[in-house]
Amino acid sequence: MVVIFGTLRIVLLCSLSGITLATKNPLLARDDACTALEAVLLGDVAYPNTTSYLQSANYWSIQQLETRPRCFVAPKSTKEVSTILRVLTQGNWPFTVKGGGHVPFSGGSSIENGVTIDLVHLNDIEVSHDRQTVSVSPGNRWINVTDILDPIGLAVVGGRDMDVGVSGLTLGGGISFFSGQYGWACDNVRRYEVVLASGRIVYASPQENNDLYWALRGGGGLNFGIVTRFDLVAFDQGEIWESSLSFPGTSNASAISLFQNLTIHGLPLDKGASGFVGINYHSSSGGYTTDIGLLHATVPSSSESIPAVFEPFQKISSATANSTVTGTVSTFIKNGATPYGRRWTWGNVVISASFPGEFLTEIMILFESRNVALLQNEGGDDIAPTALFQPIPLNVLQAMQKNGGNAMGLKPSNGPLIMISFPTSWTKAQNDEIVYDATRKLITDIEAKAKEYKVYTPFVYLNYADIKQEVQKGYGKENYARLVSIARKYDPQGKLAQLWKGYFKLDR
Ligand SMILES: Cc1cc2nc3c(=O)[nH]c(=O)nc-3n(C[C@H](O)[C@H](O)[C@H](O)COP(=O)(O)OP(=O)(O)OC[C@H]3O[C@@H](n4cnc5c(N)ncnc54)[C@H](O)[C@@H]3O)c2cc1C
Incomplete structure (x- = not known):
């Protein structure tokens, strides 16, 4: 075995200096990617049932966790990444790359039977x-x-x-x-x-x-x-600030219309401000809440006060929770962390922020009827659906134009915009296809409504997109x-x- 590895190592080093691996060396052509990588990176290739493999197989969603690579390879330097990529591309071996492992879909950053390059040791x-x-x-x-x-x-x-x-x-x-x-x-x-x-x-x-x-x-x-x-x-940057408000029910019309107003008028005037609205179903109570997060990059001068741009939200009656908190960025991102260990999907639609109230009513009916159907499925009682509204105001679109603009192609003339995404989690694998199909249908139906109400944009946000959405075509x-x-x-x-x-x- 040692001899074979030794031979492989020499062959690989030759090939890295220009000789094509698979065609020039029958031994290598017979072998698999993990063995070839092991020959050049002794110690950094991990196989199932080893501690290193289990450490690398640490993914946020269960679907990714269940996707089992033949081996993980964890480079310790850019040079090693270069060697790995050369070996894999010259040998024509399938692979994927894992950063933080937070894409929810199976195969997003894990690969069945192939090589997953885990970047975990590149942590400078x-x-x-x-x-x-x-x-x-x-x-x-x-x-x-x-x-x-x-x-x-x-x-x-x-x-x-x-x-x-x-x-x-x-x-x-x-x-x-x-x-x-x-x-x-x-x-x-x-x-x-x-x-x-x-x-x-x-x-x-x-x-x-x-x-x-x-x-x-x-x-x-x-x-x-x-x-x-x-x-x-x-x-x-110093500490940041957040106000959280909760209201019972789905389409708290005044909350969403204030959020639209914030996106269109408020945020461009106060660039430190940001926010979101989540409409969340709770299986424990069998009901929905509308949850608003209003954030500011600067803590208001008096601990009692609220940034002026957010004051209108304080006037909505019937809030069941209303709190403010300040803290470091680390504190916020720790408190806001979404736990591991569930099955997940999502997808998104980006629309003009000036959508009419009737559009909101119609899409909420679509969202709720999709959820009713999902929850009625056998084992569907633990499905947790959300509709998440996030702003893409003019100031963000303007900031996207620096350095020649980015590949996403959004311009201030396209906006202001609101992204609606549908993160949904559940636990039983039997419901995978049911949830995927229902979420895809919901997105298609909302896109059709957006076209009908003339608020549609083809842009889809990659980081919250469903695997079937043609993200880059929307650019x-x-x-x-x-x-x-x-x-x-x-x-x-x-x-x-x-x-x-x-x-x-x-x-x-
Ligand atoms: C709980 C949670 C909170 C989130 N919060 C936000 C948020 O606040 N804002 C936001 O915009 N998005 C957010 N997202 C979405 C998030 O940005 C995407 O899921 C993102 O892809 C996760 O990155 P990752 O490195 O953890 O994922 P991974 O699954 O490791 O990788 C994602 C993709 O990038 C590729 N990749 C990884 N590393 C590299 C690399 N070095 N070079 C080239 N390709 C690489 C992978 O192959 C894969 O295709 C959130 C997601 C979750 C689950």
């Missing part, structure tokens, strides 16, 4: 001397970043849940507490270090490979390469064609499209 975080930039390696979760930045009074535009990965959130867009001031997370990356399909290590910024820089800001990672470092814009024909041509330039043989299993890929 470095603050520049001038405090302008934080360089973050891709295995980090947001809590690792905020735990370092909070004590020194800095922040970056990042996630709102402690365990979500820096990689996936930033590559797909990245809605943050600080988006009103700075745009989404992807708009605040100064420079990427990227390993291409060939194993070549390149940099992407406004000055170097600026086409790749554009593509990585919202285009997702799968078609372009593995990002091994994000240089993020840093800014001074517009021109942007889609540009993404395809950039993918061809950096991966001329289309190896990533062919081998990197996952979703939200470009057609090539």
